[in-house]
Amino acid sequence: MTAAAAKSDGETEAPPMLAVYRHDVHKLRGRSHEGAVEEVAGQRVNEPVPRGADADAAMLSRPRGDPEQTLPAHDSPFRVSLLTGETVTKETSVDAFRNAVRELVAIEEPESAHAAWLESDAAAVFNEATYYPYTSLKYHVLLAAALLSNYRAGAAFDELSLVVDDPDDAVTPHRTVLEAGPVSLRMTADPDGRPAAALGSAPARSFADVWSRLPELPLNVDGERQWRVLDAQLRRVRSWSVAMQLIEDYVDATSGAGGDAR
Amino acid sequence: MTTVQQVLFELEAPYFGHPYFVTGHALFNAVARQVSDDAVRERLQVSHGVFVSGEYGEYPAAHSEDGYAGKLGQSLPPVEAYADLFVFRDAAQRWLLESRPRDAHNALDVQQYGGRQVFASECWFGKPEGQRNRRRSVQWYVHAYLHDGGADEVVPVAEDVLDGLRVGGGRNYGFGELSVADTQTVTLEDLDYSRLADADTYELELVSPYVLSTEYPGADDQDVPWWWGVPDAGVRRRETRVVDGDDEYVLGVVDHGQCVEYTGSDPLETAVNGVLRVGSHSRFGFGELRVRPAGADRVGERVTASAAVDTVRDDATAGGDGER
Numbered sequence: 001m002t003a004a005a006a007k008s009d010g011e012t013e014a015p016p017m018l019a020v021y022r023h024d025v026h027k028l029r030g031r032s033h034e035g036a037v038e039e040v041a042g043q044r045v046n047e048p049v050p051r052g053a054d055a056d057a058a059m060l061s062r063p064r065g066d067p068e069q070t071l072p073a074h075d076s077p078f079r080v081s082l083l084t085g086e087t088v089t090k091e092t093s094v095d096a097f098r099n100a101v102r103e104l105v106a107i108e109e110p111e112s113a114h115a116a117w118l119e120s121d122a123a124a125v126f127n128e129a130t131y132y133p134y135t136s137l138k139y140h141v142l143l144a145a146a147l148l149s150n151y152r153a154g155a156a157f158d159e160l161s162l163v164v165d166d167p168d169d170a171v172t173p174h175r176t177v178l179e180a181g182p183v184s185l186r187m188t189a190d191p192d193g194r195p196a197a198a199l200g201s202a203p204a205r206s207f208a209d210v211w212s213r214l215p216e217l218p219l220n221v222d223g224e225r226q227w228r229v230l231d232a233q234l235r236r237v238r239s240w241s242v243a244m245q246l247i248e249d250y251v252d253a254t255s256g257a258g259g260d261a262r
Numbered sequence: 263m264t265t266v267q268q269v270l271f272e273l274e275a276p277y278f279g280h281p282y283f284v285t286g287h288a289l290f291n292a293v294a295r296q297v298s299d300d301a302v303r304e305r306l307q308v309s310h311g312v313f314v315s316g317e318y319g320e321y322p323a324a325h326s327e328d329g330y331a332g333k334l335g336q337s338l339p340p341v342e343a344y345a346d347l348f349v350f351r352d353a354a355q356r357w358l359l360e361s362r363p364r365d366a367h368n369a370l371d372v373q374q375y376g377g378r379q380v381f382a383s384e385c386w387f388g389k390p391e392g393q394r395n396r397r398r399s400v401q402w403y404v405h406a407y408l409h410d411g412g413a414d415e416v417v418p419v420a421e422d423v424l425d426g427l428r429v430g431g432g433r434n435y436g437f438g439e440l441s442v443a444d445t446q447t448v449t450l451e452d453l454d455y456s457r458l459a460d461a462d463t464y465e466l467e468l469v470s471p472y473v474l475s476t477e478y479p480g481a482d483d484q485d486v487p488w489w490w491g492v493p494d495a496g497v498r499r500r501e502t503r504v505v506d507g508d509d510e511y512v513l514g515v516v517d518h519g520q521c522v523e524y525t526g527s528d529p530l531e532t533a534v535n536g537v538l539r540v541g542s543h544s545r546f547g548f549g550e551l552r553v554r555p556a557g558a559d560r561v562g563e564r565v566t567a568s569a570a571v572d573t574v575r576d577d578a579t580a581g582g583d584g585e586r
């Protein structure tokens with residue numbers, strides 16, 4: 001048994017698969033880790049995630065060690081879009097997202113929390129860390145939940161794969177990390193015949209590597225240049241939450257345009 | 263001797279062409295339009311051009327140089343060892359500094375022209391208000407290399423021939439103009455291959471697509487080479503097109519970016535052949551391969567991180583707490 005799999009859930013007041021969706025609520029409220037409160041909307045929040053899943057998810061998307069400010073103009077909890085280069089909201093205060101955050105926090109059923117995060121627009125407005133403004137808190141939390149779910153089932157990180165699912169099939173609770181248009185991605189130790197690429201020996205900013213090793217892509221790159229453009233970008237992006245948010249943003253920006261973006 | 267001429271072009275105008283790279287075919291045709299010498303048209307072999315961000319970086323761990331490299335993306339780094347050939351050949355450009363927003367620096371800025379997605383030649387980044395220069399730009403470059411199969415008769419190609427090439431769509435409207443930022447020649451026989459020679463097992467990275475089927479007259483279809491250890495799930499395939507004058511030909515390719523086990527017996531020869539490229543349309547950039555010792559992960563941080571995990575596991579066995 002590996003070090004990761006040997007770890008227990010430790011102590012969380014909320015059930016572990018709810019605690020993971022609430023572990024970064026302080027970021028959704030524009031607070032520092034030190035300024036995090038224990039309770040929001042009557043729910044226990046900001047608890048450490050068991051089994052190192054939060055730390056591993058962080059390693060997928062941003063550098064280890066002390067953060068350095070990477071974008072001089074930006075010191076804000078709001079995300080900057082890789083697609084447009086602009087901050088994704090015109091709001092100046094996190095208060096504008098207060099109700100949406102309370103709704104996310106108030107969910108008491110783990111699978112509903114997963115479904116809500118998968119569809120959340122509000123969570124995608126925030127970055128993982130102000131110094132890494134292109135990262136997405138939404139996908140950090142979904143990655144942490146998928147890792148925790150797999151670790152709790154006994155899998156170690158180096159046994160996991162990224163899997164391409166059929167977008168018409170139902171999502172897998174906690175394991176589906178992205179659902180956007182034609183793209184449905186999941187993390188699991190058991191791909192069960194679906195196209196899959198191993199995540200590798202340790203968590204790292206390895207999105208471009210894993211994506212380009214997939215035996216099938218979920219994008220119709222043969223048919224439409226717009227998907228080749230997205231695929232080409234995804235082979236350049238290394239941070240997982242940045243890349244996953246780019247897929248969501250790109251699908252949103254192009255699918256409504258009636259194939260305008262050739 | 264086998265001379266390879268590396269060229270770093272600066273992208274002077276928006277680009278509307280193949281999004282993965284500027285194809286070797288496009289670069290070849292652009293050169294052919296510039297020269298009157300038939301020998302160049304007959305013998306020149308041109309790689310795909312990979313987009314490179316003109317940004318600060320540090321040499322990758324496998325490079326023969328160490329550490330911080332300044333504005334690495336704006337000139338050609340020295341080439342002493344085999345791995346040095348590939349610094350710019352992976353679209354992920356893993357040398358970019360992590361103290362900068364490198365994913366943003368490495369994503370091409372997409373603009374709309376008449377409903378078409380075009381890559382901008384530079385990307386603007388904001389600075390705090392009140393600073394004198396409020397915005398800074400990051401310039402895009404294109405890295406390619408030329409050779410003539412070891413005859414060394416038509417390379418190096420003169421810089422003034424390569425300057426001002428136009429590639430991709432809309433060339434007559436100023437799109438896709440390239441200027442030469444840097445060029446240097448490398449002799450493949452003079453490189454240090456010791457990192458490869460020291461290994462026992464190897465992996466192949468498909469740096470550019472490998473052609474399986476082609477509509478091009480006179481060119482043969484091919485199987486996946488026997489010396490590739492293809493995984494059970496198979497290799498990812500894709501269709502692409504080569505435009506030649508008014509004609510367009512469909513190619514079926516094994517898509518680039520994938521890695522397979524090397525099951526052949528001469529990794530050093532395969533390494534050299536992979537630089538010169540193998541298979542149909544190899545003259546025009548297809549079939550570029552990189553040989554890596556198995557376990558030499560292309561994601562450097564993953565090697566570092568898994569070494570740290572192994573240390574923790576050893577500590578745990580020795581009675582440590584095993585926590586990270």
